Amino acid sequence: MNKPLAPNDFEAYLDRHENKDLLRFLTCGSVDDGKSTLIGRLLFDTKLLFADQLASLERDSKKHGTVGEEMDLALLVDGLEAEREQGITIDVAYRFFATEKRKFIVADTPGHEQYTRNMATGASNADLAVILIDARKGVLTQTRRHSFIVSLLGIRQVVLAVNKIDLVNYSQDVFDRIVADYRAFAAELGFERITPIPLSARYGDNVFARSENLPWFEGPTLIEELETVDVSRDLNDKPFRMPVQWVNRPNLDFRGFSGTISSGTVQVGDKLAVAASGRVSAVKSIVAMGEDDKARAIAGEAVTLTLEDEVDISRGDVLSAADNRPAVSDQFSAHLIWMHEEPLALGRTYLLKLGTRTVRASIAEIRHTVDVNDLSEKPADTLKLNEVALVHVTAQEPLAFDPYAENRTGGGFILIDRLSNLTIAAGTIEENLHRASNVHWQALDISKGARANLKGQKPAVLWFTGLSGAGKSTIANLVEKRLHSLGRHTYLLDGDNVRHGLNKDLGFSDADRAENIRRVAETAKLMVDAGLIVLASFISPFRAERELARSLLQPGEFVEIHVATSLEVAEERDPKGLYKKAREGQIANFTGISSPYEAPENPEVVLDTASVSAENNAETLVSWLRAGGYLVSSEDWVI
Amino acid sequence: MKTGERQSAVSPDRLSHLKRLEAESVHIIREVAAEFRNPVMLYSIGKDSSVMLHLAMKAFYPSRPPFPLLHVDTTWKFREMIRFRDEAAERAGMRLIAHTNHAGVEAGITPFTHGSSTYTNIMKTEALKQALNEGRFDAAFGGARRDEEKSRAKERIFSFRTENHGWDPKNQRPELWNLYNARIRPGESIRVFPLSNWTELDIWQYILKEDIPIVPLYFAAPRPVVERDGQLIMVDDDRLPLRPGETPQTRVVRFRTLGCYPLTAAVESDASNLSEIVAETLVARTSERSGRLIDHDEQGSMEKKKREGYF
Known part of the structure; x- marks a missing residue:
């Protein structure tokens, strides 16, 4: 493909290239089976190496090479210094090549057991696995482990590459014995197709060119298999699913829901349901830049949908076909691959991310672990690095999901440790379990932390400060609604509900304003002790009083939000006509006109209301709270 | 086939x-x-x-x-x-x-x-x-x-x-x-x-398909360059110190990658529109980053820079 092309051919070439199919596959197997060498061979034989890469390869081969005077093709893919020095692969590397028929993305995954999590990373997005076996060693534990994980992650097409066949004199007996061993082991793994190929990555036998050394072999070469294997998963034929990533609200007239269609197709007019709430509406439009009047979208496309009705939908919801909805439940069984040195603790709260939703969840029970050697099932009460088990997951809120076998996006999840923030496990959902009686809560002392834990939140005061008319109450109201819909416990304190009761004896002199804020701060503190998220919306013009409010609370509990807008803009809005009155001298001590506003120097959050809509500001704040851990409870937080 | x-x-x-x-x-x-x-x-x-x-x-x-x-x-x-x-x-x-x-x-x-x-x-x-x-x-x-x-x-x-x-x-x-x-x-x-x-x-095909604007330096044009250590460096302004014997000459060149002008080598090329650039990319024998001098300093240099915070 590197021959110079005539102009006419060139247009045709581009067209063909643009419409090529894409195959994503991984190479896996034990250490030293020759995975990196095989990929080096594919790049070398598809002539995708550039002159300077070849020069650098020759230089590296002399320095680190393990094959004497020849070029060590493995050095093409082992990218990290540590890998080149140690001659091993630590992390998954992605490589790209193309033939006349297809484009390929290869994940070259490490063989060492300790790096199995990196192998799983490479396998999760692959459609096919090339499992390498060293012809001299046959099927090893790591071959079995990788085959099992490949199967668990839903890959149904496998190429069994019996490599280094040159080192066993191209023996058919050796090849047949290995293939028989492997088939016996893999019978239970549910592969649809296993294609065994004897090859030598180092010399190229049966990689691109049919080998003259293997006349007894009648199957395809590796590249023939990769170019022709059918891996389509017919996602379009499955029920429509789209996890909502982002609510698109550029202005009050447009409300779109952005996400990637994980299965099915959608047309304008289709009836969709919000899986968790059950609300139904019809698709009004499919919005995509540069594609006006788009009438239909298919699985894999990233789109924005608008609906006929005003339906409350936010990030984490799943839009689904109204007549074929996912399960919604807080209990399900799943296979779990443990990926961290610290073992699984039953009952501990982890974060579970599924689609665009993150919830607190724990593992209630380990049904059994799976021994990778013989796939036998064993009881266990914990799960260590690289172990796999069937478990029972309890989520603290109901989730919409599909079994992983039906839909990878709908049933694949990760667990995140809340302290280290590391991804510690990957899971694939097997089935829904409705058995709420199995869950037992531990008794706790009734402290602020305990109250907050029960509510699944970190109590805090969200202190909105800014000029009159800046938009404090509007945003605070939206945020409160949003938190409420997320199942959080909140209370909104503002001038209206405080000045008519608790503070009705106070006026607007500087001293009274200070006392007003002091009382509000003390009230907010009591509410934080009760475990609530308090939204306090007050002009609160003086830094000193806001600092007083901050000092009453623990670090992290006081979130100062500057609702920022210029005096000009606020005065132009003048929703209550107060600026006009102040200008006319009817109101004394009016902030911004006849009394100063001291803007916060280091607020936790600044919301610009001059150019950003209240909805988007509210969304920003909720995201900030989520990122800051305010919306997940934490046992460690008990005081 | x-x-x-x-x-x-x-x-x-x-x-x-x-x-x-x-x-x-x-x-x-x-x-x-x-x-x-x-x-x-x-x-x-x-x-x-x-x-x-x-x-x-x-x-x-x-x-x-x-x-x-x-x-x-x-x-x-x-x-x-x-x-x-x-x-x-x-x-x-x-x-x-x-x-x-x-x-x-x-x-x-x-x-x-x-x-x-x-x-x-x-x-x-x-x-x-x-x-x-x-x-x-x-x-x-x-x-x-x-x-x-x-x-x-x-x-x-x-x-x-x-x-x-x-x-x-x-x-x-x-x-x-x-x-x-x-x-x-x-x-x-x-x-x-x-x-x-x-x-x-x-990237190039997508630019072509979506008609995405790119810096004109990617297209071949007559530009003042000096040849230095086997690479063509453009004299973009008078801050480039010329070595003895170097005289800027006008050559028809373009850039496959863009960075700081003293560190980014040009290639001689006639590709003056997107189709020609893509055609040239198909037959290119030198990988893109070789025009970036910073990668040549030492083995594993990109990894080292990334560890230190480079993109």
């Missing part, structure tokens, strides 16, 4: 490979906007940045992307790049933050006086860290691709950075499916690479 008999490999109900790449990138960009408090998009003005910006526009349409653009200006960029940068931000309707390490400028750090390695460290890596710290950004998009260089081939799409912006290549978070772990502590950050799975050819 007889070409005449060939049918298109992709039916109307299957996404072409460019459509799949586009959808994956859009998904990544939206995840960042939804999960981070204060993201920023690194905008380096090159073709990859142009594609990344275009994808961001698509991701949020009809809204504007909800984050600003950040350009680390070493003061040695081609003048045409700076002009293009300002126009691109204007077209996108996005805020542009241009950051220069002024301490470096005052200390007289230039590519000539301190060598490309020190210069890059101070004017790019340090400057980038300054800008990220000043803006308190918790996520930063970069346009790097895995096919560019060996250590990049190993990097995650969400790449964790410590408080000091360091990368630990031996201890990356597992990253399965399209589930990205965005959890960090205050001060830590994530570098996000939405173009990870694109190749150079994909």
Whole structure:
């Protein structure tokens, strides 16, 4: 493909290239089976190496090479210094090549057991696995482990590459014995197709060119298999699913829901349901830049949908076909691959991310672990690095999901440790379990932390400060609604509900304003002790009083939000006509006109209301709270 | 295979490979906007940045992307790049933050006086860290691709950075499916690479298909250059110190990659439109980054720079 092309051919070439199919596959197997060498061979034989890469390869081969005077093709893919020095692969590397028929993305995954999590990373997005076996060693534990994980992650097409066949004199007996061993082991793994190929990555036998050394072999070469294997998963034929990533609200007239269609197709007019709430509406439009009047979208496309009705939908919801909805439940069984040195603790709260939703969840029970050697099932009460088990997951809120076998996006999840923030496990959902009686809560002392834990939140005061008319109450109201819909416990304190009761004896002199804020701060503190998220919306013009409010609370509990807008803009809005009155001298001590506003120097959050809509500001704040851990409870937080 | 008999490999109900790449990138960009408090998009003005910006526009349409653009200006960029940068931000309707390490400028750090390695460290890596710290950004998009260089081939799409912006290549978070772990502590950050799975050819084809504007320096034109250590360096202004015997001469050249002009070599080429560039890319025998002198300093140099916080 590197021959110079005539102009006419060139247009045709581009067209063909643009419409090529894409195959994503991984190479896996034990250490030293020759995975990196095989990929080096594919790049070398598809002539995708550039002159300077070849020069650098020759230089590296002399320095680190393990094959004497020849070029060590493995050095093409082992990218990290540590890998080149140690001659091993630590992390998954992605490589790209193309033939006349297809484009390929290869994940070259490490063989060492300790790096199995990196192998799983490479396998999760692959459609096919090339499992390498060293012809001299046959099927090893790591071959079995990788085959099992490949199967668990839903890959149904496998190429069994019996490599280094040159080192066993191209023996058919050796090849047949290995293939028989492997088939016996893999019978239970549910592969649809296993294609065994004897090859030598180092010399190229049966990689691109049919080998003259293997006349007894009648199957395809590796590249023939990769170019022709059918891996389509017919996602379009499955029920429509789209996890909502982002609510698109550029202005009050447009409300779109952005996400990637994980299965099915959608047309304008289709009836969709919000899986968790059950609300139904019809698709009004499919919005995509540069594609006006788009009438239909298919699985894999990233789109924005608008609906006929005003339906409350936010990030984490799943839009689904109204007549074929996912399960919604807080209990399900799943296979779990443990990926961290610290073992699984039953009952501990982890974060579970599924689609665009993150919830607190724990593992209630380990049904059994799976021994990778013989796939036998064993009881266990914990799960260590690289172990796999069937478990029972309890989520603290109901989730919409599909079994992983039906839909990878709908049933694949990760667990995140809340302290280290590391991804510690990957899971694939097997089935829904409705058995709420199995869950037992531990008794706790009734402290602020305990109250907050029960509510699944970190109590805090969200202190909105800014000029009159800046938009404090509007945003605070939206945020409160949003938190409420997320199942959080909140209370909104503002001038209206405080000045008519608790503070009705106070006026607007500087001293009274200070006392007003002091009382509000003390009230907010009591509410934080009760475990609530308090939204306090007050002009609160003086830094000193806001600092007083901050000092009453623990670090992290006081979130100062500057609702920022210029005096000009606020005065132009003048929703209550107060600026006009102040200008006319009817109101004394009016902030911004006849009394100063001291803007916060280091607020936790600044919301610009001059150019950003209240909805988007509210969304920003909720995201900030989520990122800051305010919306997940934490046992460690008990005081 | 007889070409005449060939049918298109992709039916109307299957996404072409460019459509799949586009959808994956859009998904990544939206995840960042939804999960981070204060993201920023690194905008380096090159073709990859142009594609990344275009994808961001698509991701949020009809809204504007909800984050600003950040350009680390070493003061040695081609003048045409700076002009293009300002126009691109204007077209996108996005805020542009241009950051220069002024301490470096005052200390007289230039590519000539301190060598490309020190210069890059101070004017790019340090400057980038300054800008990220000043803006308190918790996520930063970069346009790097895995096919560019060996250590990049190993990097995650969400790449964790410590408080000091360091990368630990031996201890990356597992990253399965399209589930990205965005959890960090205050001060830590994530570098996000939405173009990870694109190749150079994909980028050009997408630019062609979507009609994306790019800096004119990518197209061949007569330009003043000097030949230095086997590479063609453009004399973009009179700050380039000429060595004895060097006289700028006009040659028809273009750039496959853009950076600081004294560190970015031109190639002789007649490719003056996009189709010709793509055709040339198909037969190119020198990989793209070889025009970037900073990679040549030492073995594993990109990995080292990345550990220190470079993109």
